[in-house]
Amino acid sequence: MGLVRLQFQREWRLLARARSEALNPLVFLIMTVTLFALALDGQAQALSRYAAGIFWVLVLLSSLLSLDGMFRRDFEDGSLEQILLLAEVPFLPIIGKMLAQWAATGLPVVLMSPLLGTVLQLPPEALGPLAGALLVGTPTVSMLGAVGAALVVGVRRGGALLGLLVLPLYIPVLIFGTAAVNGLAAGTGGVAQIYWLAAMSVLAVTLAPFAVHAALKISLENG
Amino acid sequence: MNGLKTLWHRLGSPRWFYQMMKPWQTGLGFVALVALLVGTVWGLAFAPEDYQQGNSFRIIYVHVPMVVLAQSAYMMLGSAGFVLLVWRMKMADVAMVAIVPVGMTVTAIGLFSGAVWGRPTWGTWWEWTDARLVSTLVLLFLYVGLYALREAIPRAESAGRACAVLAVVGLINIPIIKYSVEWWTTLHQGATFTATRMSMPIEMAAPLIVNIIGAYCLFGYLVLLNMRTELLRRERDTKWVGALRTEVIDGV
Amino acid sequence: MAFDSLGEFLAMGRHGLYVWLAYGVSVGSVVALVVAIRARNANIWQRLDEEESD
Amino acid sequence: MTVFVSIQGLSVSRGRNRLFEGLDLTLSAGDCVEVRGANGTGKSTLLRCIAGLYQDFQGELTAEPCAYLGHNDGLSALLTVEENLRWYAGLSGGSASSKDIAAALATLEASHLVRRQARALSAGQHRRVALARLPLLGHKLWLLDEPYTALDDAGTALVDGLIRDHCASGGAVMAATHADMSVSTAQCWVDR
Structure with a gap:
């Protein structure tokens, strides 16, 4: 477990030193939420009905920004291949890296969701479910996204390709996430969807490290 | 058991595969031609009309085989990817290179025919309540993703293995995606029944089964031909390809 | 035969446009796919001949 | 042998x-x-x-298992020399005290760089620090x-x-x- 903590601390220190770069995805989320609110604010009633769906889509899109840079800096300076070379169990530093990525993007989104939810005219009773659904759903987003990021790390301008590879895999998270928020807010039952989100996150956390490791070994081969 | 093992090793050798698969390829080609002709004419002209949808239901005889084929093609891609990653068998990469374009085209055809079928049945060119149509659309995205990833990576060996990882991850996600899409379409279902999932009397179902068999044979024919072409391209410096060239006058 | 005349067969009740549109594009695409793959094969053979001769 | x-x-x-x-x-x-x-x-x-x-x-x-030094030095620009070397030692399963790090840097006469961020090093200093990790890796x-x-x-x-x-x-x-x-x-x- 030491390797997970070691890598987590290293990533966190790197993020702290490049604070603006780490905050870009969050700023993007805030801006796009504001754009939607401006575009639709006239029909406040209509906006609140679709706010959960809009918010989830924007979270998925903003995650692509942070994922693209997740391995790129280490790939270019050569420390990424050292992880595969030196670590006794390479999955542990990879898990450390993915947890750090989630903590830097997923968690802040959960914490800011009440504020951004109200900007999108979400009714107050929907803010709790939104935060809960995001907390349970964003690990899958980070883990599946990490697989895509590892596949495109060696590709120039891999950002657009990353979206194409990963967004189809996000569809279940989007469907159940939106349904959970709307269901719980309206009291018509969204708990089943929360369980689905949790189950997907557990599956992603257990399987993604293997896929990321395989993808990194492949990307490093033509390094 | 060791018969299987030798077959597995033989399958791995390009030369054996190229020569031994030739008869299978032509055989599947003819069966496909006959089956698809019979099934289509039977479905279009002889099968009875559907009491609710009238004749527009005849589109089922092209839509369903294509969609079923699209899904099985992705299953094959996922398993070929798994074989490539675990046993490093080059032939699995050749198979993936051959399947992706065929699978993508078949999915696009299934999608288009499904959308056209929706027009007379529900009055819209795109019907969000039809679970099979929506999951076919997602499947098309997965195919396009595989195609784009292979194009993006310069080195052939890395591109092959990267696509293998994506195909396996995609395969694991397909049941989850299908379930969530089906659940989502029933959520928006409301009263309308899903026209494309109907229980059919035998005289309506028979041509469909013939067409599905024909579609799988066509798929086998196209993939085998595509694989043998890819093998020629990859092995063109080898002696056996040189020998083949002098022997064969007309090519295929 | 489910139809009485060729004309009726082409009309397909009022759904002729949709049925023939779907079949036309589908069959057309399948044929195009077969032709494309066979052409790719022939092209490989032809390139082999060129490489052999130069 | x-x-x-x-x-x-x-x-x-x-x-x-x-x-x-x-x-x-x-x-x-x-x-x-x-x-x-x-x-x-x-x-x-x-x-x-x-x-x-x-x-x-x-x-x-x-x-x-080996210690590999490629064309690029494998140093994170935003981390200091000490942080980079401590991460390397930890990654290979061991650990490096400040003394070990100082000793490794001393063999390449780079001890004065220990607090500096990798991006602030010259190419030669960068290479020396990259080589300094070798004794710390225990391979x-x-x-x-x-x-x-x-x-x-x-x-x-x-x-x-x-x-x-x-x-x-x-x-x-x-x-x-x-x-x-x-x-x-x-x-x-x-x-x-």
């Missing part, structure tokens, strides 16, 4: 052109082999094969891809000393270089 690397009939091709074939080599304690050959003949690829980063080869290859086998790039004469002499001491204490080194190495015990030409 422990054998670190043994290679029989190793051949590697990149795409359709063959880089090298039928390469045989054994590396045991105390050996320092120079990997020589013109540009693009596969020197780096050979090292990456041994390190386990590159699997597309034919032939037999068995190698101990007996070192694979170095052009270790002398960007080093001045003093730096080159220090690196020779580092390699000599490592081989003397039972380690083994394989280095891809362009010039003759004074400390090498054998040469391996990939393009002959």
Whole structure:
């Protein structure tokens, strides 16, 4: 477990030193939420009905920004291949890296969701479910996204390709996430969807490290 | 058991595969031609009309085989990817290179025919309540993703293995995606029944089964031909390809 | 035969446009796919001949 | 006499052109082999094969876990020299106290850089810090891809000393270089 903590601390220190770069995805989320609110604010009633769906889509899109840079800096300076070379169990530093990525993007989104939810005219009773659904759903987003990021790390301008590879895999998270928020807010039952989100996150956390490791070994081969 | 093992090793050798698969390829080609002709004419002209949808239901005889084929093609891609990653068998990469374009085209055809079928049945060119149509659309995205990833990576060996990882991850996600899409379409279902999932009397179902068999044979024919072409391209410096060239006058 | 005349067969009740549109594009695409793959094969053979001769 | 690397009939091709074939080599304690050959003949690829980063080869290859130094130094620009080295020691399963780090830097006369961020180093200093991690990793086998790039004469002499001491204490080194190495015990030409 030491390797997970070691890598987590290293990533966190790197993020702290490049604070603006780490905050870009969050700023993007805030801006796009504001754009939607401006575009639709006239029909406040209509906006609140679709706010959960809009918010989830924007979270998925903003995650692509942070994922693209997740391995790129280490790939270019050569420390990424050292992880595969030196670590006794390479999955542990990879898990450390993915947890750090989630903590830097997923968690802040959960914490800011009440504020951004109200900007999108979400009714107050929907803010709790939104935060809960995001907390349970964003690990899958980070883990599946990490697989895509590892596949495109060696590709120039891999950002657009990353979206194409990963967004189809996000569809279940989007469907159940939106349904959970709307269901719980309206009291018509969204708990089943929360369980689905949790189950997907557990599956992603257990399987993604293997896929990321395989993808990194492949990307490093033509390094 | 060791018969299987030798077959597995033989399958791995390009030369054996190229020569031994030739008869299978032509055989599947003819069966496909006959089956698809019979099934289509039977479905279009002889099968009875559907009491609710009238004749527009005849589109089922092209839509369903294509969609079923699209899904099985992705299953094959996922398993070929798994074989490539675990046993490093080059032939699995050749198979993936051959399947992706065929699978993508078949999915696009299934999608288009499904959308056209929706027009007379529900009055819209795109019907969000039809679970099979929506999951076919997602499947098309997965195919396009595989195609784009292979194009993006310069080195052939890395591109092959990267696509293998994506195909396996995609395969694991397909049941989850299908379930969530089906659940989502029933959520928006409301009263309308899903026209494309109907229980059919035998005289309506028979041509469909013939067409599905024909579609799988066509798929086998196209993939085998595509694989043998890819093998020629990859092995063109080898002696056996040189020998083949002098022997064969007309090519295929 | 489910139809009485060729004309009726082409009309397909009022759904002729949709049925023939779907079949036309589908069959057309399948044929195009077969032709494309066979052409790719022939092209490989032809390139082999060129490489052999130069 | 422990054998670190043994290679029989190793051949590697990149795409359709063959880089090298039928390469045989054994590396045991105390050996320092120079990997020589013109540009693009596969020197780096050979090292990456041994390190386990590159699997597309034919032939037999068995190698101990190694410390690998590639063309890029593997230092994170935003981390200080000490943070980089401490991470490396931790990654390879050990740990490095400030004393160990100071000692490693001292062998390359780079102790004064310990607090500086990697991005603030010159190319020569960057390379010295990258080489300074080798003793901290606790691997007996070192694979170095052009270790002398960007080093001045003093730096080159220090690196020779580092390699000599490592081989003397039972380690083994394989280095891809362009010039003759004074400390090498054998040469391996990939393009002959």
